[in-house]
Each structure stands twice: as structure tokens, then as C-alpha cells.
Amino acid sequence: MKKIINSADTFVRDTMEGIICAYGDKVKLLHEDFQVLVSGYPAREGKVGVVTAGGSGHLPVFLGYVGKGLLDGCAVGEVFASPSAAKMADMIRACDKGRGVLCLYGNYNGDRFNFTMACEEVELEDIQTKMVLVKDDVASSDPEHADKRRGVAGMVYAFKIAGAAADKMMNLEEVAAVTAKALNNIRSMGAALSPCIVPKAGKPTFAIGEDEIEIGMGIHGEAGIEVRKMMTADEIAETLVGEILKDMPLKEGDQVSVMVNGLGGTPLEEQLIVYRKVHQILSHLRVRIRMPHIGEYATSMEMAGLSVTIFKLDQELLELLKAPAESPFYTNTNK
Amino acid sequence: MKKIINSADTFVRDTMEGIICAYGDKVKLLHEDFQVLVSGYPAREGKVGVVTAGGSGHLPVFLGYVGKGLLDGCAVGEVFASPSAAKMADMIRACDKGRGVLCLYGNYNGDRFNFTMACEEVELEDIQTKMVLVKDDVASSDPEHADKRRGVAGMVYAFKIAGAAADKMMNLEEVAAVTAKALNNIRSMGAALSPCIVPKAGKPTFAIGEDEIEIGMGIHGEAGIEVRKMMTADEIAETLVGEILKDMPLKEGDQVSVMVNGLGGTPLEEQLIVYRKVHQILSHLRVRIRMPHIGEYATSMEMAGLSVTIFKLDQELLELLKAPAESPFYTNTNK
Incomplete structure (x- = not known):
């Protein structure tokens, strides 16, 4: 460790x-x-x-x-x-x-x-x-x-x-x-590439192969829905967004905020590459994205992987999302 | 990879x-x-x-x-x-x-x-x-x-x-x-726990033992000043701050900003634990910290490790540091 x-x-x-x-x-x-x-x-x-x-x-x-x-x-x-x-x-x-x-x-x-x-x-x-x-x-x-x-x-x-x-x-x-x-109106789904280590346990929370990715993994290492051979960023985005849209369909004209959340060990570059595809998928559906959130918002220490969250907005929710907010780790300037 | x-x-x-x-x-x-x-x-x-x-x-x-x-x-x-x-x-x-x-x-x-x-x-x-x-x-x-x-x-x-x-x-x-x-007035020093992988190379930039830390590692994997057995967070903070202070001594009454920068794969919790000790060391010297920066500011993709930067301030520099700033990844609200 x-x-x-x-x-x-x-x-x-x-x-x-x-x-x-x-x-x-x-x-x-x-x-x-x-x-x-x-x-x-x-x-x-x-x-x-x-x-x-x-x-x-x-x-x-x-x-x-x-x-x-x-x-x-x-x-x-x-x-x-x-x-x-x-x-x-x-x-x-x-x-x-x-x-x-x-x-x-x-x-x-x-x-x-x-x-x-x-x-x-x-x-x-x-x-x-x-x-x-x-x-x-x-x-x-x-x-x-x-x-x-x-x-x-x-x-x-x-x-x-x-x-x-x-x-x-x-x-x-x-x-x-x-x-x-x-x-x-909020749905999320994640994928993990590596486990994290709980300090008092001193060993990884689960095992995953060097060429594998676990789809649907929980943030404490709870089992996901399937383990797959490593995929491209675009395939990961399609899989996560696809599962979310099955649960919460979107239609032309809808407005959403999208969060691409790094789980701890995944570089910002990779988060942006996934965001790119999520943006393409939603743009293709003529869904408008407001205030994207890309970065580490909810992590599992050093776990590699990321999650996608889609938040469907109405006018009241958009205004509340846009309202000023400030904490040491979150500042709303994305108006 | x-x-x-x-x-x-x-x-x-x-x-x-x-x-x-x-x-x-x-x-x-x-x-x-x-x-x-x-x-x-x-x-x-x-x-x-x-x-x-x-x-x-x-x-x-x-x-x-x-x-x-x-x-x-x-x-x-x-x-x-x-x-x-x-x-x-x-x-x-x-x-x-x-x-x-x-x-x-x-x-x-x-x-x-x-x-x-x-x-x-x-x-x-x-x-x-x-x-x-x-x-x-x-x-x-x-x-x-x-x-x-x-x-x-x-x-x-x-x-x-x-x-x-x-x-x-x-x-x-x-x-x-x-x-x-x-x-x-700015000095930095880092320590790495793991290498990163350049996508086109497809393999780690260097090797480091499972119980080792490299002090002074560059952000592209340039060799540091020594490889040591893994240390505690407090020892890492003491080592990095110690080397910086040898180069840029501080005295009672000085004002500084401190950056604890995660290199990509290191959890925010660990960055905060190192910041805690840096704060203690500087407080003991009666040096005042303004606008701490803790997070991932300059990374090496998935490299685990962190760097400490100390920025000694005079009145003009403090005012410029406090001035409003905004980009998609940096917002100054730490006034």
C-alpha cells in the first residue's frame, strides 16, 4: 500500500x-x-x-x-x-x-x-x-x-x-x-479501471484485469453490471449514456447539465475526451447542455475510472443550478 | 496500458x-x-x-x-x-x-x-x-x-x-x-510514487518500487535527487519544505502562498494531509499563509505524487494574486 x-x-x-x-x-x-x-x-x-x-x-x-x-x-x-x-x-x-x-x-x-x-x-x-x-x-x-x-x-x-x-x-x-x-431527473453511471485501497484494510477493494473495465461499479467498489475488455473513450461514453437514456429518455429540445466525474486516479484529459463524446451524443439528439461539470466531484480516493451524470432541467431547476454558490472546493461561475 | x-x-x-x-x-x-x-x-x-x-x-x-x-x-x-x-x-x-x-x-x-x-x-x-x-x-x-x-x-x-x-x-x-x-520568490519541489504513461509510448516513463518514493522527480519523469523508502505524509512535507527553505529562507512575519499540487493520481485527502503539515511548519516559523492552493494544478496525467510550491509575497504580489481571475479550470475566490 x-x-x-x-x-x-x-x-x-x-x-x-x-x-x-x-x-x-x-x-x-x-x-x-x-x-x-x-x-x-x-x-x-x-x-x-x-x-x-x-x-x-x-x-x-x-x-x-x-x-x-x-x-x-x-x-x-x-x-x-x-x-x-x-x-x-x-x-x-x-x-x-x-x-x-x-x-x-x-x-x-x-x-x-x-x-x-x-x-x-x-x-x-x-x-x-x-x-x-x-x-x-x-x-x-x-x-x-x-x-x-x-x-x-x-x-x-x-x-x-x-x-x-x-x-x-x-x-x-x-x-x-x-x-x-x-x-x-438525475441519473448516473460509472466505470472503473482500478480499485482503491481503504487505508485500514491496506489492500485493494477488488481486483480487475490489466485489460478490463468494470461497467456500473459503485464508488465503494460494489460490483458493477459487467466486466468488459478495455474499451475506447467513445465506447465508454456511449455505454454509460446509453444506460442512462434507457432509464431517463431525452427528446429534442430538452435541457440538461452533464457531469463527467473523475473517480480519483483518472486524468482530466481523459475526462474531457469522454465529455466530448457525451456532448456529441446529446447534440445529435438536439438536447442542449447547460453548465457542464467536468472534474473530480465525487471520488473513491485513487480509483481510476469516471462516471457520467445527466441532470434534466426545467426552468426552476436551471435557475437554482445557476444561483451563486461558493465553498473551498466548488464555485459556481458557469453561468 | x-x-x-x-x-x-x-x-x-x-x-x-x-x-x-x-x-x-x-x-x-x-x-x-x-x-x-x-x-x-x-x-x-x-x-x-x-x-x-x-x-x-x-x-x-x-x-x-x-x-x-x-x-x-x-x-x-x-x-x-x-x-x-x-x-x-x-x-x-x-x-x-x-x-x-x-x-x-x-x-x-x-x-x-x-x-x-x-x-x-x-x-x-x-x-x-x-x-x-x-x-x-x-x-x-x-x-x-x-x-x-x-x-x-x-x-x-x-x-x-x-x-x-x-x-x-x-x-x-x-x-x-x-x-x-x-x-x-517562487520555489517548488515534488515527489512521485508512480510513473505516468505517454499514450504514444504505451509504457511507463520510469520504474519505481512498490515501497519507494522518488524525491525531486520532474513532471515528465526526469530523475529526482533521491529514491527513498516510502515515507509518511509529514516526512514528505518536511522534506519538500526543507529543501525549498534551504533555497529560499523565510523569517517571522513573511507572507507566502502555498500550493500543494496533486500530480494526477493522488487523492485530495492526501494533498490535504500534506498541506496540514506544511501549514504547521510555516506557522511554527510565524510565516503567514495567504490563499492556499490545494488540488490538481499541474499534472503528469495519472502520475501519483505531489509537489509543494512556496510563493513569497510582498504587498504588490499579494494584490495581484488576489485580483479577480476566471477560466474554465481556475477561479479566484480565495480572497
Whole structure:
């Protein structure tokens, strides 16, 4: 295992310390707790809070989206492990300004279990909460069981929409509703070329051949839908977009945002080469792309590979996507 | 070789097409030439032009910094190979608005040779040029031969300073002088854990052991100063900062910007863990850090490793660093 770390035991804490050393003027630890980060940007009084939580190892997801017009708070656990319900409850309390808190997170058992407990706990204190789950990974379940799908890079779009809706002073019901509407229009699918190494495990999460690619791989190394011989960039784009369009057809005149997300070890050049083909496919369908997102938005540490996310926009969603947003790792200038 | 590409022959062109598909409203091809990109942002009339050129394979260097308050133009060659003098001359002509053009680029033989020819050519047409070379890599030569040093991630700071100076309507002499002053205050050093693969070569640029790290490695795989057994993140930070401080001592009260730059295959978590230690070392010296840059700014495709750059600031340089800037891959909000 060759990682630039101090020890597997201090990986998460050292990362959080790095964030605070660099961006302590913008984001803050909650009660000196190195697992909970809250926004230090000036917030509108009485705004609905938007929070998330999940395992570490996916930066910029999740901590990187705590900021202005994005998340108000984020709790993280160990690598690929949920933080406790107690941490989540502390975060919800800190992010409630009297109008309630949206808990927006990926559909994983641990996170769902702990967020449910945390919400029950704070509701006894009269803090209103709503939960919206991200289930954008079309590879993780067939359409009949779409409710079982996992949350992957599409959650970044959901953070953006929820953050913008809260910033516009929508109430908790409204923020939850528009975020749920956005998620109904968001689909992702990924492909992996190499595994990643969980620091405490010290060995790769899975094996993949030197000339193989796994289509539909999850961001923790969950099995995909098939292993294939290595393909060209254009074939990868066609495969991922093809699976997404089977699930969410698009027609002439539709507007979408597209995210090509590097999983950690894949160069920006390769992400751009895939984006090129996605752009060609959608242009051919006369679908208009707004605000492309190309880069590393949701990673699995050093995993090589990438995912494609398509977010179908209506006028309200486009305006929320275009709204100003700023965090140490995300700035919206793509207007 | 497992890369997400269509073919080695179309790697550079496909990448450039991806940039144009995504950001064609912000940056443009010069004369439909897939090797020369110019800014599409509105520019101040009569501004000095700032351009660069170099081999592909280092995104966001160089194409990613064509924008507003940054570069006006960039020519790229094949992976790790200089573009021709003719392409550079075309670019200089396009970026001259009557007040001359600063050619700002890394100290590599091919680029120096071609830029010298290009400048001679356009000077016959009465276009004024100045060349400023980036030589920030302290590992590439000892202090007595600092003039032979290579340019690495520090060039991103130089692009930012030159772009801001030109945006302030300084004349060519002044833009060149303040950029040279900045470069006198910029030092970098890197460490690599794995090689990268040049698409046309199809095999790794060098070999490194499974438990080894190479200190001082260049961004094309040029040999470093030593190969060591794998170290902790803190030891890597101490080594890189130690070598930089030997070359450019800092004292209490100094202000610097720090860049921790991932070389392509290294997770953001690991970059933050190294930043944490760099911050501790500099804080201990009572040196103040302004506008940290943590992320992938200058890469070698999938190479694992990172570099540290320290940029010593005076008031003028700090103001230029803080000036607004925007490109598809760089936005200054770190004020």
C-alpha cells in the first residue's frame, strides 16, 4: 500500500485538520469535533438548513460542499463508514435556525439508519427535519427497484439545488420538494479501471484485469453490471449514456447539465475526451447542455475510472443550478 | 496500458475538442487550429497579451489557464513535446492588441528554442515581445546553476501574476518585471510514487518500487535527487519544505502562498494531509499563509505524487494574486 498518509488511524482526522488549516476562515469544526464541519460563510437569518453525512474517502464529497448556497453542515465517518447518529444529531441542531433542516444523503444502509435515529432525536426537541435520499446510480438496481439504488456523483447536483433553494428562503417543505424533483431527473453511471485501497484494510477493494473495465461499479467498489475488455473513450461514453437514456429518455429540445466525474486516479484529459463524446451524443439528439461539470466531484480516493451524470432541467431547476454558490472546493461561475 | 482514450494519435485533439465542447463560450480555437487556444472572455482594449506554450499531458497546465485575468493564449504540442514555432507565432499575433505580448513558459529546451524563433518572427512585423522563463523546481539544479532549473507547478502562480498585471493595464516592461519578481520568490519541489504513461509510448516513463518514493522527480519523469523508502505524509512535507527553505529562507512575519499540487493520481485527502503539515511548519516559523492552493494544478496525467510550491509575497504580489481571475479550470475566490 503506497499512500501519502501518516497512519490509517489518523487518515480522517488529518484530512479534516488539513481542511481547517487551509479554509478555517470559511468552514468550522463543530465543538472541536473533527468529524463535523459547518459553514462559516455568513448565512441568511432563518434559512432552512441543508446537511449531509457519509463515509470519508470521496472528497470533494462530502466536506467540500459545505459553504454558501450549498451545504450548511456535514458529518463524516471513517473511510466508507457512516458517522454515528449522535454526530448527525449534533450537526442538525447546529444547522437549525428555527425553520428546520433538510437531511440530504446517499441511499446506504448505515447512513439511512443513523440519520433516521438522529432525526427522531432532534424532533423531540422540536427541530423539524425532512430526509431526501440520493439514488442516482442506474447500475445499482433495475427500474422496477429504483428505490434501492445507491447515491453517487449526482448528489453534488442535489446539494447545489437544495442549497440554492434554501438560500432563496423557501421553507422546509419546498426545499425538500424541489430537491426531490431534481433527483427524479438525475441519473448516473460509472466505470472503473482500478480499485482503491481503504487505508485500514491496506489492500485493494477488488481486483480487475490489466485489460478490463468494470461497467456500473459503485464508488465503494460494489460490483458493477459487467466486466468488459478495455474499451475506447467513445465506447465508454456511449455505454454509460446509453444506460442512462434507457432509464431517463431525452427528446429534442430538452435541457440538461452533464457531469463527467473523475473517480480519483483518472486524468482530466481523459475526462474531457469522454465529455466530448457525451456532448456529441446529446447534440445529435438536439438536447442542449447547460453548465457542464467536468472534474473530480465525487471520488473513491485513487480509483481510476469516471462516471457520467445527466441532470434534466426545467426552468426552476436551471435557475437554482445557476444561483451563486461558493465553498473551498466548488464555485459556481458557469453561468 | 489502460487509458480512457480513443487512440494515442488523437489524444491531444480529442482533449482539445472536449474543452471546446464544454467551454466554447469562454475559450476559442485560433483559426480552427486544435493546438492553439485563445481567450473568449471580454478583454480590456489595448491590454498587454500574456501567452504560454508547452507539451500536453499536464492539465490544467497549460490550456486550463486561458481566461480572464490569466492567459490570453496557449499553444500545445503532443504529450510532453513542444508545439512548433509557427503555432507560437500565430498565437502571439492573435494575442497582440498593439501593446506587445509576454511569453511566459517553463524552462525546457524545445519550448525555449521555438519561442525564441517565434518572437524573432513576429518582431519583424513590429510586434513587441518579452520572454520570461519559469524555473521554480529546486530539485532540478543546485543554487549555483539555478538558471538551468525546470519550470513546474509554480508557473500557475506566474500565470496569475502576469495576467493580473496585464489586466491592470501595466505596459509590457512592467508586466515582465513584476512576473520576474514573482518568479524570484517562487520555489517548488515534488515527489512521485508512480510513473505516468505517454499514450504514444504505451509504457511507463520510469520504474519505481512498490515501497519507494522518488524525491525531486520532474513532471515528465526526469530523475529526482533521491529514491527513498516510502515515507509518511509529514516526512514528505518536511522534506519538500526543507529543501525549498534551504533555497529560499523565510523569517517571522513573511507572507507566502502555498500550493500543494496533486500530480494526477493522488487523492485530495492526501494533498490535504500534506498541506496540514506544511501549514504547521510555516506557522511554527510565524510565516503567514495567504490563499492556499490545494488540488490538481499541474499534472503528469495519472502520475501519483505531489509537489509543494512556496510563493513569497510582498504587498504588490499579494494584490495581484488576489485580483479577480476566471477560466474554465481556475477561479479566484480565495480572497
